[in-house]
Amino acid sequence: IILCADDYAQNLAISQGIIQLIANDRLSATSCLVTSPDWFEHAHWLKPYKNQISIGLHFNLTQGNPLSNMPFTAPIGVFPSLTQLLISAQLRKINYTEIYNELNCQLDAFEAAMGCLPDFMDGHQHIHCFPVIRQAFLDCYEKRLRKNNSWVRNINPAHLIQLLHSPAPLKKLILYLVGGNALQRELIQHNIPHNSSFAGVYDFKNADQYEQLFAHFFQAIGNDGLIMCHPGLESKDDSDPINTSREKEYQYFSSEKFSIIYKNMLKNLLF
Numbered sequence: 001i002i003l004c005a006d007d008y009a010q011n012l013a014i015s016q017g018i019i020q021l022i023a024n025d026r027l028s029a030t031s032c033l034v035t036s037p038d039w040f041e042h043a044h045w046l047k048p049y050k051n052q053i054s055i056g057l058h059f060n061l062t063q064g065n066p067l068s069n070m071p072f073t074a075p076i077g078v079f080p081s082l083t084q085l086l087i088s089a090q091l092r093k094i095n096y097t098e099i100y101n102e103l104n105c106q107l108d109a110f111e112a113a114m115g116c117l118p119d120f121m122d123g124h125q126h127i128h129c130f131p132v133i134r135q136a137f138l139d140c141y142e143k144r145l146r147k148n149n150s151w152v153r154n155i156n157p158a159h160l161i162q163l164l165h166s167p168a169p170l171k172k173l174i175l176y177l178v179g180g181n182a183l184q185r186e187l188i189q190h191n192i193p194h195n196s197s198f199a200g201v202y203d204f205k206n207a208d209q210y211e212q213l214f215a216h217f218f219q220a221i222g223n224d225g226l227i228m229c230h231p232g233l234e235s236k237d238d239s240d241p242i243n244t245s246r247e248k249e250y251q252y253f254s255s256e257k258f259s260i261i262y263k264n265m266l267k268n269l270l271f
Contacts, residue, residue: 004029013235043113089130122153129179151193158197200228207245
């Protein structure tokens with residue numbers, strides 16, 4: 001089972017929290033936001049753990065500024081909101097070339113800082129499953145990451161019936177319908193390595209119940225499945241709408257109770 005902390009390098013509190021959890025052997029993967037202005041500094045802290053965990057690219061099109069020129073997607077040099085991007089993707093009003101070039105720029109930034117290609121790729125806020133973006137994502141994989149045997153995050157649950165189960169059934173169903181199912185079909189069709197199942201989606205306002213939520217995630221995952229998480233240290237970053245949730249998750253993953261659970265989890269990637 002892969003336990004992956006998202007949003008590495010988004011801010012100092014997130015990166016420091018993830019590094020501490022890695023150092024204490026509580027995570028098996030982290031996904032990096034290389035569009036962050038702090039990416040190269042934070043990558044330096046992560047490099048000593050390259051052989052301990054899987055380190056991936058968290059492809060971003062919804063937060064901050066692009067690394068390339070994107071006059072159609074980001075005309076004022078700022079990424080659109082998730083809602084704007086989702087609507088444009090569903091209407092197929094997205095510039096494929098801009099998306100493809102931006103992904104290559106983000107891969108370049110990852111490689112420049114880490115000295116290697118990512119072990120895997122996924123999308124910030126799951127944007128890699130959206131129409132048009134999905135095609136650019138898979139095309140870029142074939143050109144640059146196939147030879148590296150990197151894997152791609154599948155965001156579908158082990159069984160479709162789990163879409164209707166708590167926590168956050170509506171959010172999971174939307175992800176399935178906007179492209180999660182189509183992405184999984186493509187990964188299977190093109191023989192692209194991927195996690196077998198996915199969990200970790202919940203309503204962040206319920207982070208006080210994270211211990212119970214994690215038990216649900218753990219039960220819902222099959223072999224080679226992935227549980228997404230968002231830990232971080234205490235932060236005053238008001239631009240991060242889930243900073244309180246991150247602290248709750250960090251506290252749970254730092255606990256002795258989780259340590260006992262984690263020792264019984266499969267920590268090795270089988271890709």
